[in-house]
Amino acid sequence: MTKKDSEALSQSKVQLEQTKKVFRKWKQAKPKDLDQKFHKEHVAEFKKMDCLTCANCCKTTSPIFRDADIRRIAKHLRIKESQLIQNYLKMDEESDYVLQKSPCVFLGADNKCDIYEVRPLACREYPHTDRKNMYQILELTAENTLICPAVARIVKTITEKT
Numbered sequence: 001m002t003k004k005d006s007e008a009l010s011q012s013k014v015q016l017e018q019t020k021k022v023f024r025k026w027k028q029a030k031p032k033d034l035d036q037k038f039h040k041e042h043v044a045e046f047k048k049m050d051c052l053t054c055a056n057c058c059k060t061t062s063p064i065f066r067d068a069d070i071r072r073i074a075k076h077l078r079i080k081e082s083q084l085i086q087n088y089l090k091m092d093e094e095s096d097y098v099l100q101k102s103p104c105v106f107l108g109a110d111n112k113c114d115i116y117e118v119r120p121l122a123c124r125e126y127p128h129t130d131r132k133n134m135y136q137i138l139e140l141t142a143e144n145t146l147i148c149p150a151v152a153r154i155v156k157t158i159t160e161k162t
Contacts, residue, residue: 001054005149012145012152022159023138030135041154043130049150055111062099063122065089076118127151133158
């Protein structure tokens with residue numbers, strides 16, 4: 001992780017409660033331009049951000065593995081679905097399959113994903129800052145500011161302009 005990324009995450013920890021307060025207002029108001037603001041900053045940030053310098057999401061969290069993800073990954077690895085589940089996954093308190101441990105077992109030393117082309121949908125969509133109806137996932141986005149420096153910078157930029 002770069003120094004700039006570490007600074008973004010540190011600053012985000014300090015600002016989390018303020019971010020949540022702003023997001024609660026947005027969730028109630030449902031601003032019509034919220035998606036546009038996030039999408040604009042998402043595009044700008046990911047023109048600069050190289051996820052391979054960080055991979056904090058893969059090092060610290062687990063995506064949800066849907067049945068389709070499990071089938072696709074097991075086929076790719078040429079193992080049975082039950083073997084994938086037994087070796088790498090566990091059921092969480094919400095009855096979703098997640099990784100047994102972090103960092104992700106499929107994360108290489110070079111921060112590249114060994115199953116990138118068949119990775120779970122949750123990984124493909126992360127960090128979710130380019131979704132429609134952002135007001136629906138503002139709580140998740142606030143939490144993601146502690147994980148992803150790009151999200152921290154996106155949120156900082158948007159909240160400072162508001």
